Amino acid sequence: MTAAIEVRDLRKSYGDLRAVDGVTFEVGHGEFFGILGPNGAGKTTTLEIIEGLREPDGGEVTVLGLRPWPRNPALLPQIGVQLQATSFFERLTAREQLRTFADLYQVPARRADEMLEVVGLTSVAATRTEKLSGGQAQRLSIACALVHRPDVLFLDEPTGALDPQARRNLWDLLRAIAAEGHTVVLTTHHMDEAETLCQRVAIMDHGKILQIGAPAALIRELAHPVRISIESGALGQEEARAVADGATVADDGVSLTFTTTEPAPVLERLADRDALAGLQVAGASLEDVFLQLTGREYRA
Amino acid sequence: MTTSRTPAPPTEAGRSGPASAARRGVNWQGFRSLSRAMFRGFVRDRAALFFTILFPVLFLLLFGSIYKSSSTPKINVVEVGRVSVLDQARAGSHGQLDKVLTVTHTTSLPHALYEVRQASVDAAVQQQGGRLIVHYSIANPTTAGVVQSVFAGIVEAANQAASGKPPAYQLATQQVEDKSIKPIQYLTPGLLGWAIASGGAFAAALTLVGWRKNKLLRRLRLAPVGTTSIVTARIAVSVAVAIVETFVFIAIATTPYFGLKLTTYWWMAIPVVICGTLAFMSIGLLVGALAKTQEAATAIVNLIVLPMAFLGGAFIPLALAPQWIVKVSYVMPLRYLVVGMQNVMARGDGPASALPAMGILLGFAAVLTVIAIRVFRWDEI
Numbered sequence: 001m002t003a004a005i006e007v008r009d010l011r012k013s014y015g016d017l018r019a020v021d022g023v024t025f026e027v028g029h030g031e032f033f034g035i036l037g038p039n040g041a042g043k044t045t046t047l048e049i050i051e052g053l054r055e056p057d058g059g060e061v062t063v064l065g066l067r068p069w070p071r072n073p074a075l076l077p078q079i080g081v082q083l084q085a086t087s088f089f090e091r092l093t094a095r096e097q098l099r100t101f102a103d104l105y106q107v108p109a110r111r112a113d114e115m116l117e118v119v120g121l122t123s124v125a126a127t128r129t130e131k132l133s134g135g136q137a138q139r140l141s142i143a144c145a146l147v148h149r150p151d152v153l154f155l156d157e158p159t160g161a162l163d164p165q166a167r168r169n170l171w172d173l174l175r176a177i178a179a180e181g182h183t184v185v186l187t188t189h190h191m192d193e194a195e196t197l198c199q200r201v202a203i204m205d206h207g208k209i210l211q212i213g214a215p216a217a218l219i220r221e222l223a224h225p226v227r228i229s230i231e232s233g234a235l236g237q238e239e240a241r242a243v244a245d246g247a248t249v250a251d252d253g254v255s256l257t258f259t260t261t262e263p264a265p266v267l268e269r270l271a272d273r274d275a276l277a278g279l280q281v282a283g284a285s286l287e288d289v290f291l292q293l294t295g296r297e298y299r300a
Numbered sequence: 301m302t303t304s305r306t307p308a309p310p311t312e313a314g315r316s317g318p319a320s321a322a323r324r325g326v327n328w329q330g331f332r333s334l335s336r337a338m339f340r341g342f343v344r345d346r347a348a349l350f351f352t353i354l355f356p357v358l359f360l361l362l363f364g365s366i367y368k369s370s371s372t373p374k375i376n377v378v379e380v381g382r383v384s385v386l387d388q389a390r391a392g393s394h395g396q397l398d399k400v401l402t403v404t405h406t407t408s409l410p411h412a413l414y415e416v417r418q419a420s421v422d423a424a425v426q427q428q429g430g431r432l433i434v435h436y437s438i439a440n441p442t443t444a445g446v447v448q449s450v451f452a453g454i455v456e457a458a459n460q461a462a463s464g465k466p467p468a469y470q471l472a473t474q475q476v477e478d479k480s481i482k483p484i485q486y487l488t489p490g491l492l493g494w495a496i497a498s499g500g501a502f503a504a505a506l507t508l509v510g511w512r513k514n515k516l517l518r519r520l521r522l523a524p525v526g527t528t529s530i531v532t533a534r535i536a537v538s539v540a541v542a543i544v545e546t547f548v549f550i551a552i553a554t555t556p557y558f559g560l561k562l563t564t565y566w567w568m569a570i571p572v573v574i575c576g577t578l579a580f581m582s583i584g585l586l587v588g589a590l591a592k593t594q595e596a597a598t599a600i601v602n603l604i605v606l607p608m609a610f611l612g613g614a615f616i617p618l619a620l621a622p623q624w625i626v627k628v629s630y631v632m633p634l635r636y637l638v639v640g641m642q643n644v645m646a647r648g649d650g651p652a653s654a655l656p657a658m659g660i661l662l663g664f665a666a667v668l669t670v671i672a673i674r675v676f677r678w679d680e681i
Contacts, residue, residue: 053518053678076524087519089337090510091344096337103333104523 002065004029004152004183005050010059012045019045020056021207027185029151032178034198035187036286038298042207043187044084047156050185051081064151077105080150080182084157086137088129094140095125098147105148115143119173135166139173146177153177155186159193171197191286191298203290210293215286222292224284226263229255230270231278243269255280330525334533338507342537352502353545356495360549363491364558367483375446376402378412380426389454400450423447484560485646486617488553489569493576493638494614495549496542498605500577503538504584505597513593518679535581542577543570550645563648569641572654575661576637580605582668583633589676608634636660 003026012020020042027033035043048054050061052068052075061068066075088097095116102112116122119139124132132140138158145153158174159167167190174197178184188194194201195215202212211218232254240249240256247260255278258266263281270276290298342348379386390397404421406412412424416435422443423436434451438444460467511517520530546569553560583604591597609615611625612634618626629635640657643649 051522053522071521073524076522079522081519081522083515083519085515087514087516089516090341092337092340096340100333100337101523104327104330104520104525106327106329106524 003027004031004064005033005185006060006062007046007050008060010046010049010061011057012042012049012054013057018207020049023059023204023207023209025202025209025212027183030181030183032184032197032199033186034194034201035185035204036189036191036194036198036201037204038189041189041204043189043204044156046204047154047185047187051079051154052076077148078151080145080148080153082138082141082145082153082155082158084160086129086141088137088140088144091128091130093126093128094121094132094136097129097140098143101144102147107148112147115147118146118176119143133166135162135169138162138166138170142170142173142177146182150182152183152185155184157187157189159188159190167193191290195286201286203286203293205290205294211289218289219284219286222284222289223261224288224292225259225261226284227280227282228258228260228263228266228270229278229280229282230275232256234275234277235273239273243273243275245269327525327529330523331529331533334525334530335536338533338537339540342503342541348502348506352495352499352541353548356491356545357548357552359494360487360491360552363487364484364553367487368558374402375400375423375443375450376404376421377447378415378421378424379403379405380409380412380424381407383425383427383432385427385432385454385458386425389457392457397454400446423451425451482559483617484553484558486619486642488549488560489641489646490614490617490638492546492549492573493612493634493641494605494609495545496573496576497580497608497614497634497637498601499542499545500538500580501584501587501601501605502598503541504534504581505588505591505601506584506594507534508585508588509591509594509597512588512677512679515679521678535578538581539574539577542573546570546573560646562645565649565651566645568644568651568654572637572640572644572658572661575658575665576633576640578665579633579637579661579668582665582672585672586668586675589672592680605634608632613638633661633664 005027007026008024010020010023011018023042023046035046037043045054049056050063050068052063052071055069063075064078066072068075089100092100095113098112098116099109102109113125116125119142121136121139121143124136129137129140142155142158145155155174159170162170171193174184174186178197186194186197198215200212200214201218203210203218213221232251234256235243240251243266244258244260245265247258247262247266250257250259260266267281270279287298377386386403390401390403409424409426412421412426413435415421416424416437419437419439422440423434425435426433432451432455434447436444436447508517511520521527550560550562550566552558554562584601587597587600587604591600611628612632613621613629614634616625618629618635618639621629636657640654640661643653643657644651
C-alpha cells in the first residue's frame with residue numbers, strides 16, 4: 001500500500017528563518033495524523049506546502065501520488081482544506097456558504113444540506129456566518145472542506161480559538177469524520193488534542209521533526225516515572241516506606257506521593273492495606289515527551 | 301509506520317512544470333455560484349448599496365434641482381416709497397417686465413439698503429422727482445449688470461414717451477432654438493460617470509483586500525475553480541450593478557421635473573459604461589493588490605476617484621470649467637467615461653463618437669490590470 005502523503009526532506013526559508021528544515025514523513029490512507037508543536041514550529045508552513053499553497057525551497061511532496069505544486073487541478077477535488085482563519089464569503093448564511101462551496105466543486109446542493117446536518121448546524125442554516133459562534137464557524141468551515149467528499153482532509157489548528165466545551169464538541173465531530181475513512185492531517189499546539197485524536201503524531205520544533213509515532217508509544221518509550229498519590233496521612237511513615245519499597249516518597253501535607261517507574265507493585269501494596277482513598281495516578285504525557293526531546297518545558 | 305529521518309538525497313524541488321496541470325473546461329456552476337455569492341454580498345451590504353447607488357442619486361437630485369432653478373433668474377427689486385416711473389413701465393409692458401422683475405414695497409430706505417447688503421433683494425429703487433436712484437450691490441456682478449441695464453431701459457423708454465415723438469429706432473427680438481445644452485444634459489452623464497467610477501474601483505479593491513485578509517482567496521485557490529472564473533464573476537456583478545445604476549439615473553433624469561432629453565443613440569452609453577467599469581475596476585485591482593487593509597484601500601480609492609471627479613468633468617462640466625482643468629482632464633480616465641456617455645446620450649452625436657473613449661478606457665484597463673497582476677499577492681506574507 002502506498003502512502004496517501006509522502007513528504008521528503010522538505011525545506012522552506014523566509015530570509016534567515018528556516019521555517020521548515022528537512023521534514024520527512026508519510027501518512028497512510030485513512031490515517032489520522034497530527035503535526036504537533038508550539039507556535040512558530042513550522043507546522044502551518046509544512047501543511048501549506050503539502051496543500052500546494054506554497055512552493056518549497058527544496059524536497060519533495062506527493063499527495064495521492066500527485067505533486068501539489070504548482071497548483072494542480074487534478075489534485076484539488078481530492079483534497080479538502082480548512083485554513084487557520086474561517087474563510088467565508090461575506091454576508092452569506094451558513095446554508096448559502098456551504099452551497100456556494102458545493103457549486104465550486106460541482107456537487108449537488110443536496111449534499112451541502114446533508115453536510116449541514118452532519119456538522120449539526122441545521123438550526124442556524126439561515127444565520128449569516130458573521131453571527132455564528134466560534135465553534136459553529138469552525139464546524140461550517142470543516143463542512144465546506146468536506147462537502148465534496150475529499151480523500152484527504154487538512155485541518156490547520158481547527159480548535160485554535162475555541163473554548164474547552166466547543167473543543168470537545170469538535171473532537172467528537174473529527175472522530176466521526178475519521179471513522180468514515182478520510183485521511184486527516186491536523187496541526188495543533190494542544191498536546192491533549194493530539195493525544196486524544198491522532199493515531200500518529202509528528203512532534204515539531206524549530207522547523208524540524210523531533211519524533212514521530214503513536215502518542216501512547218511515544219509516552220511509553222519515555223519510561224517516565226508514574227506518580228501515585230493518596231490522601232496525606234493515610235499511611236504512617238513506617239508503612240509508607242514499606243509500600244514504597246525503593247520508590248521515592250513525598251508528603252506535602254495534602255497528598256502522599258510515590259514516584260516510580262514500576263507502579264504495579266506499589267498499587268498492589270496500597271490495595272493490600274486498603275489505602276486507596278483519593279487515589280490519583282498520573283502517567284507521563286506528550287508534554288513530558290516534548291520536555292525530554294527539547295530539554296525545555298512545552299509552551300503552546 | 302516508522303519514518304526514516306535520514307535526509308533523502310536532494311531532489312529537484314517540486315516544480316514539475318505546468319504539464320501536470322490538466323486542462324479542464326470552464327466551471328460554469330462555479331462561475332454562477334461565485335457571481336451569486338458576490339451579488340448577495342453586495343445587496344446585503346447596506347453601506348455599499350448606499351454609497352454606490354443611493355448617494356450618487358441623491359447628488360443627481362440635489363444638483364439637478366439647484367441648476368434647474370438657477371436657469372430662470374429673476375431680479376428682486378424693492379420700491380422705496382412710490383416709484384411712478386417703474387409702476388408705469390410695468391403697467392405698459394403687458395406683463396413682460398414682471399417676467400424679469402419681482403417687485404416688493406417698503407417705506408424705509410435704511411431697511412431697503414440693509415436688504416440689498418444682505419443680498420435678500422438685488423436692488424432698491426427710489427424716485428426723487430425726475431431722478432430714479434437704483435441701489436445695488438456688485439457682490440454678484442451678473443445680477444448687478446442686469447439691474448443696471450433693466451433700469452437704463454426703463455428710464456430710456458420713459459424719456460422717449462415724455463418727448464411725445466415716435467422712436468427713431470425700435471428693437472425687435474426673436475428667440476432662436478440655441479445649441480447650448482441644459483445643465484441636466486451634462487449633469488446626468490457627469491454624476492453617473494463618477495458613480496460608476498467609484499462603484500467599480502471600490503468593489504474591486506475591497507473584494508480583493510477583504511478576501512485576502514480572511515484567506516478566502518487562498519481557500520478559493522485550492523478549489524477547482526480558476527482565477528479567470530473568480531475575476532470574471534466579480535466583473536460580471538460590477539457591470540450588472542453599473543448598468544442598473546445607469547437606468548436608475550436615466551429614469552430619474554428624464555422625468556419632466558429634470559427634463560433630460562435622451563438623444564437618438566443613447567443606448568451607446570451602455571458599452572461606454574461597461575468599458576468605464578472595467579477601467580475603474582482595474583484601478584481598484586491595483587489598489588487592492590497594494591493595500592493591506594480595507595480602510596487603507598478605501599482611503600486610496602477616494603484619493604484617486606474624488607479629485608478625478610472634479611478634474612475629469614464629472615462634478616464641474618468641462619464646458620464650464622477653466623482652461624487648465626480642461627487640459628488636465630485629458631489624463632483622467634473619468635473624462636473619457638463622462639464625455640463618451642455625454643456625446644451619445646445628451647449631445648446627439650452618432651454611435652461612432654463613443655468609440656475613441658471606449659478604446660482609451662479599455663487600453664487603460666489593460667495596462668493597469670497587467671501592473672496589478674505583477675504586484676498581486678495571494679496572502680499577506
